[in-house]
Amino acid sequence: MNAQNFADAATESPAGTPRDIKMVARDVNVYYGPKQAIKGVSIEIPTDEVTAFIGPSGCGKSTFLRTLNRMNDTVSGARVEGDIRLDGEDIYDASMDVVQLRARVGMVFQKPNPFPKSIFENVAYGPRIHGLAASRGEMEQIVEQSLKRAGLWDEVKDRLNDSGTALSGGQQQRLCIARAIAVDPEVILMDEPCSALDPIATAKIEELIHELRGRYAIAIVTHNMQQAARVSQRTAFFHLGHLVEYGDTSEMFTNPREQRTKDYITGRYG
Numbered sequence: 475m476n477a478q479n480f481a482d483a484a485t486e487s488p489a490g491t492p493r494d495i496k497m498v499a500r501d502v503n504v505y506y507g508p509k510q511a512i513k514g515v516s517i518e519i520p521t522d523e524v525t526a527f528i529g530p531s532g533c534g535k536s537t538f539l540r541t542l543n544r545m546n547d548t549v550s551g552a553r554v555e556g557d558i559r560l561d562g563e564d565i566y567d568a569s570m571d572v573v574q575l576r577a578r579v580g581m582v583f584q585k586p587n588p589f590p591k592s593i594f595e596n597v598a599y600g601p602r603i604h605g606l607a608a609s610r611g612e613m614e615q616i617v618e619q620s621l622k623r624a625g626l627w628d629e630v631k632d633r634l635n636d637s638g639t640a641l642s643g644g645q646q647q648r649l650c651i652a653r654a655i656a657v658d659p660e661v662i663l664m665d666e667p668c669s670a671l672d673p674i675a676t677a678k679i680e681e682l683i684h685e686l687r688g689r690y691a692i693a694i695v696t697h698n699m700q701q702a703a704r705v706s707q708r709t710a711f712f713h714l715g716h717l718v719e720y721g722d723t724s725e726m727f728t729n730p731r732e733q734r735t736k737d738y739i740t741g742r743y744g
């Protein structure tokens with residue numbers, strides 16, 4: 475795809491109206507020591523849509539996702555080059571407060587990882603360290619609203635003091651989503667959020683992603699192409715560290731532009 479086509483594909487909705495863009499990455503390279511895991515990736519993450527990152531194992535999906543909230547800073551030997559902006563702000567600028575950034579760009583991991591604390595405390599922790607509630611009443615409101623948005627309130631409202639780790643896997647993952655929501659993020663990154671869940675819990679998370687769409691920009695890494703087709707409006711196909719193709723999900727699954735994309739979605743490799 476040439477640069478102009480890339481720009482058109484990235485910034486226009488199917489109806490031809492310009493997309494509202496939340497994050498822009500330009501020419502991003504990521505290295506683990508001498509090994510280059512991401513090679514010159516440029517992409518725009520729209521505000522009101524879900525973007526799926528797909529591609530064979532080891533192609534760099536998770537590595538790239540983690541550049542979007544500087545999670546790679548925590549990996550020794552990892553180095554990121556290029557330009558990544560959130561609402562125009564350079565997230566790798568020395569003046570960027572990384573704790574603040576990770577509240578604005580929240581993350582949900584493959585394996586649900588609630589803190590070994592109560593359900594209430596799991597959700598209240600972030601708002602407390604960010605000073606978002608002036609009183610116990612306000613904190614209770616934030617916790618209730620976050621659990622409601624994460625589709626978990628009805629299941630836990632009578633046992634908010636029980637441990638978060640005692641919930642089922644699917645409930646734990648929704649608790650982690652509530653925890654991300656509680657600090658009022660602009661973007662939610664999800665790294666294979668359903669891979670440890672059974673089909674019913676997976677369906678609930680997918681339903682939830684539909685409900686959260688529009689309120690938060692969402693980027694999700696998934697191995698499951700059916701899931702990408704179900705939950706996303708935009709899909710980015712990665713291969714060997716390159717972004718091979720990026721466009722509307724329905725178009726990519728029915729009429730991929732690149733042979734490598736076609737081979738992947740038709741199951742030739744992966």
Ligand SMILES: Nc1ncnc2c1ncn2[C@@H]1O[C@H](COP(=O)(O)OP(=O)(O)OP(=O)(O)O)[C@@H](O)[C@H]1O
Pocket residue numbers: 506509511529530531532533534535536537538549697
């Ligand atoms: N902490 C690390 N140290 C060194 N190399 C790493 C590290 N994390 C990932 N890599 C390498 O970077 C490349 C991209 O890995 P990444 O996990 O981003 O791929 P992925 O597409 O998300 O894979 P998967 O679908 O299997 O999770 C791989 O070759 C991987 O071995």
